[in-house]
Amino acid sequence: MRPKLADVAREAGVSPTTVSRVINNKAHLSEKTKNNVYAAMRKLNYQPNSLARSLHGKQTHLIGVIFPSVSNPFYAELIELIEKKLFKNNYKIILCNSANNSDKERNYLRMLLANQVDGIIVGTHNVDIKEYQQVELPIVSFDRKLADNIPIVSSDNAAGGKMAAEELMNHNAHNLYFVGRVHHASAVNPTDLRQQAFQDTITAHGLTPHTWNLSTTDSVTIKRAKIAQLLHQPVDGIFAADDFTALLVMQTAKELGIQLPEQLKLIGYDGTKLIQNYHPELSTIVQPIEDMADLLISILLERIDSKSEVPLTNFKLPNTLLRSQTLE
Amino acid sequence: MRPKLADVAREAGVSPTTVSRVINNKAHLSEKTKNNVYAAMRKLNYQPNSLARSLHGKQTHLIGVIFPSVSNPFYAELIELIEKKLFKNNYKIILCNSANNSDKERNYLRMLLANQVDGIIVGTHNVDIKEYQQVELPIVSFDRKLADNIPIVSSDNAAGGKMAAEELMNHNAHNLYFVGRVHHASAVNPTDLRQQAFQDTITAHGLTPHTWNLSTTDSVTIKRAKIAQLLHQPVDGIFAADDFTALLVMQTAKELGIQLPEQLKLIGYDGTKLIQNYHPELSTIVQPIEDMADLLISILLERIDSKSEVPLTNFKLPNTLLRSQTLE
DNA sequence: TAATAATTGTCAAACGATTGACAATTACAA
DNA sequence: TTGTAATTGTCAATCGTTTGACAATTATTA
Numbered sequence: 001m002r003p004k005l006a007d008v009a010r011e012a013g014v015s016p017t018t019v020s021r022v023i024n025n026k027a028h029l030s031e032k033t034k035n036n037v038y039a040a041m042r043k044l045n046y047q048p049n050s051l052a053r054s055l056h057g058k059q060t061h062l063i064g065v066i067f068p069s070v071s072n073p074f075y076a077e078l079i080e081l082i083e084k085k086l087f088k089n090n091y092k093i094i095l096c097n098s099a100n101n102s103d104k105e106r107n108y109l110r111m112l113l114a115n116q117v118d119g120i121i122v123g124t125h126n127v128d129i130k131e132y133q134q135v136e137l138p139i140v141s142f143d144r145k146l147a148d149n150i151p152i153v154s155s156d157n158a159a160g161g162k163m164a165a166e167e168l169m170n171h172n173a174h175n176l177y178f179v180g181r182v183h184h185a186s187a188v189n190p191t192d193l194r195q196q197a198f199q200d201t202i203t204a205h206g207l208t209p210h211t212w213n214l215s216t217t218d219s220v221t222i223k224r225a226k227i228a229q230l231l232h233q234p235v236d237g238i239f240a241a242d243d244f245t246a247l248l249v250m251q252t253a254k255e256l257g258i259q260l261p262e263q264l265k266l267i268g269y270d271g272t273k274l275i276q277n278y279h280p281e282l283s284t285i286v287q288p289i290e291d292m293a294d295l296l297i298s299i300l301l302e303r304i305d306s307k308s309e310v311p312l313t314n315f316k317l318p319n320t321l322l323r324s325q326t327l328e
Numbered sequence: 329m330r331p332k333l334a335d336v337a338r339e340a341g342v343s344p345t346t347v348s349r350v351i352n353n354k355a356h357l358s359e360k361t362k363n364n365v366y367a368a369m370r371k372l373n374y375q376p377n378s379l380a381r382s383l384h385g386k387q388t389h390l391i392g393v394i395f396p397s398v399s400n401p402f403y404a405e406l407i408e409l410i411e412k413k414l415f416k417n418n419y420k421i422i423l424c425n426s427a428n429n430s431d432k433e434r435n436y437l438r439m440l441l442a443n444q445v446d447g448i449i450v451g452t453h454n455v456d457i458k459e460y461q462q463v464e465l466p467i468v469s470f471d472r473k474l475a476d477n478i479p480i481v482s483s484d485n486a487a488g489g490k491m492a493a494e495e496l497m498n499h500n501a502h503n504l505y506f507v508g509r510v511h512h513a514s515a516v517n518p519t520d521l522r523q524q525a526f527q528d529t530i531t532a533h534g535l536t537p538h539t540w541n542l543s544t545t546d547s548v549t550i551k552r553a554k555i556a557q558l559l560h561q562p563v564d565g566i567f568a569a570d571d572f573t574a575l576l577v578m579q580t581a582k583e584l585g586i587q588l589p590e591q592l593k594l595i596g597y598d599g600t601k602l603i604q605n606y607h608p609e610l611s612t613i614v615q616p617i618e619d620m621a622d623l624l625i626s627i628l629l630e631r632i633d634s635k636s637e638v639p640l641t642n643f644k645l646p647n648t649l650l651r652s653q654t655l656e
Numbered sequence: 657t658a659a660t661a662a663t664t665g666t667c668a669a670a671c672g673a674t675t676g677a678c679a680a681t682t683a684c685a686a
Numbered sequence: 687t688t689g690t691a692a693t694t695g696t697c698a699a700t701c702g703t704t705t706g707a708c709a710a711t712t713a714t715t716a
Binding site for chain 4: 014015017018021027028029030033052054055056057
Binding site: 045048050051054060062076084093096097108110113220244248274 | 330373375376377378379380382383388390393397398399401404405407408411412415420421422423424425427432436438439441442443444462548572575576601602605606
C-alpha cells in the first residue's frame, strides 16, 4: 500500500494539515518542520495522490494530444517536440491516436474530459466531430479548422504551394503535376491549400497544372504503380504532397531510367529531420515543426492559466525551401 | 460546469445511488429506469469524473508508456501498436519520452505513480534506475533488464546477430564488420547480444570479426564521415546495428562507387514498415514488432487483472530475415 | 392472498487530499 | 513583561463517485 498524507504526518510528528501546507507552500512554516516533513516524505517514498488533489480542484497537469498517426515521421517529430516542451512546463501527455477514425476520436475526446485534462492539442483530420464545439476546455488545433472558437496553428500552406510551383517553373519545368491526395471541392483542409496555391500559381504563369491522385488508402505498392503510370506521361516537374510520396517518385524514376534533376524536377513537403538526415538529396518545403510546437503550447498554456480568451486567429508560420539535388 | 452524477439523478428523477448503479451495472434495475438514466446522461452530456471513481479504488485505465524516443520509427511503430491494442482493451496511455535522461525518466516514473496508473510498459535504455525495484505496480519491460521481478519481452537478439553473420558468410563475404554503437564490456543490453552473437558466429567459422563504432551522440554528418572511412578499409560484408545506419552505409557506398551487392553485402536491423515500404532494397533482420506489442500487453493486462505473479521469463520472439538487393 | 423476489430509495462512510476558520503555542521585540 | 507575529494544531467541509446496510415499495408467483 502506498503511504498517504496521514502516514507522512505521523512519521514527521506533525498534523496532516501541516504536511499539506508544506506540499503546497502555504502559510509560514519553519525550516525545521519543512525539513522534517521532507525527510518523512523521502523516507516513506511518498507521492501525493494526484487524483485526490485534482478532485479538489487542482490542475491535473495532463494534456490530451490527438493525432491521426504516431508512426508517420512528421507527426512523430511534432509529438516528440510537444512532449519535450510540455514536460518542461510540468505537463504530461495522454496520447490519442485517432487513426482517422471518428468513433475512436470521439471516444478519446470523452475520455479526456472524464479524466479532467487541463487542455487538448488536436491535429487530426476528421471533420465530422461536432463535439469539439461544445468542449469548454482550452483547445488548440494543428492545421485544421475544428470549430469557430478554436485557434489554429499551421504553416503557411498556401505560400508553400506557391513556392513549390515557382521553384519548379524557375528551373524550367513546364509539365507540372501535383501528386498525392487530390481534393476537388473547395479547400477544407489547410493542407488542401497547398495544392490549390500550387495550381493557381501555375495558371497565373500561363501554364496548365495537372494532378495525379493517390488515395491515402492505397498501399505503397499501388502508389508505386500509379506513379510509374504518371512517369509515362509527359512530365518534367512534380510537387509531392509529402516527402515520402516524393521518395516513391524518386525511386520509380530511377527504375525507369529517368534522370533527376535533368529530366525531372521534384519537390516534396514536410522536411522532417528524418528526411533531412537520411534523404538530403530531396528538395522539399520544410515546415517549421519546432516553431509550430512552440506556438501550439504557448497558446494552450496561455489559455489554461490566464483563462483569457486568446484571439481566434489562424496562426500561419512560414515554410522554408530546401534546395537540393532533385532540383538542380 | 460539467454536470455531475447528482444532476443526472435529478434529471432522471431517481436517486444518485441508482444512477451510480446504472453506470456500474450493479443490482437489478428495470429497463425503464436504466433507459431514463441513459437518456438523462445523454441529454446532459454527462461523463462520470474518472478522478472521483478512481479515487474510490476503481482502475484508472491509464498505462504509462516509457520509451527513449518517439521520433525513432522503430519506437514510433511499436508505440502505435501498443496504443492501438491498449485502446481495444479500453486503456489509454500516458506517453513518457525518457530521452535517455535518467532524471527525466525518474520524474516520469514518480508522476505515473502519483497518477495511479494501472501499469507501466518500459522500453528505455537507462540502467541506473533503482526505482523500478520498488515499484509494486505491474510492469513489463521491452528489450531491457530493469529489475529481478520485471518480465522482459524482446526479440531473439542473439539469434538475429547469428543470422546476420551466417547470411553474410553464405554470400561469400569474409571481411565482416559490425557498424553501430559498439559495446566492449560484457553484454548488458539485450541489443548488445546482437553484436556479441554476430562476432561469435564469425569466429566460430574461423574468420575474424571487426567492429566500427558510431556513437549515438554523433550527428548524421559525422556518422557518414566515419562510414566513409570504414569503406576505405578492406570490407565486403556489413551488419548495421539498425536500418538507418544501414541506409547511411548504402548511400556512402554509392557515393564512393562501391557496388551493392557485388562488392559489399549489407544487412540492417529492425525492419520497420517504414523501411520495408520505402527502402525495400535493404536486406534486414525484421523484428516481430506486432508480436512483441501483443505480448507486452497480454503480460501486462494479465498481471493487472489477475494479480497473479507472471513467471519472470525473458520472452524472446523470433526475428525473420528479409533478403533483398543489398545481399543478392 | 400471502409470500417471495425484484426494484428503488435513504443514509452515511469511504477514497486522499485541500482549505478556511479558529485556537493554541511559541518566539521575539519593545 | 506584554504585545505582536510567526508557527502549528484541531476540526470540519469539500471535491464526485462508490458501496454497503437497510428500508420501502412494487411486481410476481404459488
